[in-house]
Amino acid sequence: MRFLKVFSVSIFLILGISACGNKAENKQNAPKERPPQVVSFINVETQTLELKQELSGRVTPYLVSEVRPQVSGIIKERRFIEGSRVSQGQSLYSIDSALYNASLKSSAATLGQAGANLEAARIKLARYEELIKINAISKQELDDARTAVKVASANMNLQNANLDIAKINLRYTNVLAPISGRIGKSNFTKGALVTANQAAPLTTIQDISRVYVDITQSSSDILRLKKQFAIGALNQPSSTMVKLILSDGSEFDQTGVLEFSDLTVDPSTGNVNLRALFPNSNGTLLPGMFVRAIISKGTIAKGIEIPQNAVTIDSAGIASVFLVGPDNKAIKTPIELGEMIGDKWQIISGLKVGDKLIVQGGAKLKQGAPIKPKPVENQNAPQTDKKGQ
Secondary structure: OHHHHHHHHHHHHHHHHHHHHHHHHHHHHOOOOOOOEEEEEEEOOOEEEEEEEEEEEEEEEEEEEEEOOOOOEEEEEEOOOOOOEEOOOOEEEEEOOHHHHHHHHHHHHHHHHHHHHHHHHHHHHHHHHHHHHHOOOOHHHHHHHHHHHHHHHHHHHHHHHHHHHHHHHHHHOEEEOOOOEEEOOOOOOOOOEEOOOOOOOOEEEEEEEEEEEEEEEEHHHHHHHHHHHHHOOOEOOOOOEEEEEOOOOOEOOOOEEEEEEEEEEOOOOOEEEEEEEEEOOOOOOOOOOEEEEEEEEEEEEEEEEEEHHHOEEOOOOOEEEEEEOHHHEEEEEEEEEEEEEOOEEEEEEOOOOOOEEEEEOOOOOOOOOEEEEEEOOOOOOOOOOHHHO
């Protein structure tokens, strides 16, 4: 009996020690509680937002002139280098002028003859005015003399006009540049016969020191904007400045001005044409080039915008953000996005002034997760969530 009592006590002590050992081991192997995630936040504020719209457009020259002959004849000489820059009034072509020189001489001779006839009619009228005083001629003869002077004077004016026309036609045999700009290829060579005001131009000159950008905007967009202006959701644009994105994705270094909006909708496309004027002193913009124009749609007096990296969009297309909640817990909040403004989103609904928006460290947060928030020092600086990259 004594042996059994000793054996039972030993077994009890062994089991107790084993249990204590298991508890210590389990406590050691238990997962450690994760410390709160350190996050940075900004305070949601309102500000005046300018909404932009990107529209397609084409570059057209500021001035363009299709050079055509104004008299007929054979081209004797071309006086320019194709693709070069020409100045207004510069000689481009020479047309055979022999016929026009002869016409000028003929007109001059005819004018001289008309002048002699006028002088003779005036002398005769003066003589008749003396003879009528002594009744040497009839009144009818005097009237005829006066009429003859008027006819001769009219003929004199006609021949003067013919002489001017002959001079102009002779001058047109020297084809001058009507504008300054860059000249294209010549469509006619030396020896070619050209006719006055022909359909095919001799060449084309384009002034691209400034250029137009013709932009198309959907008429439905215009109606939607007008409704937003009417209800006060959007204010009229504060600027008519236009920026350009070139076909390679780069931004044009000059800013243009929106000059006008057409009053007619193109029935084939449903678009309205806008036109902007851009400086182009370095010749970067070429006629026919495709560009994207960024124009102002309007302004929102008290709008909210937040950094793009603070927004999460799930597979269903629902956008949400994390806010700093009570007791330093992360709160996931759905929001309605507006338009992208640079690297920020315009917020239509879901946020209010004073909300603490998590902008850094929130890439792996979950609803209700403990956090250790700290304010961003420079709230207006671009925010980058390194963990979300």
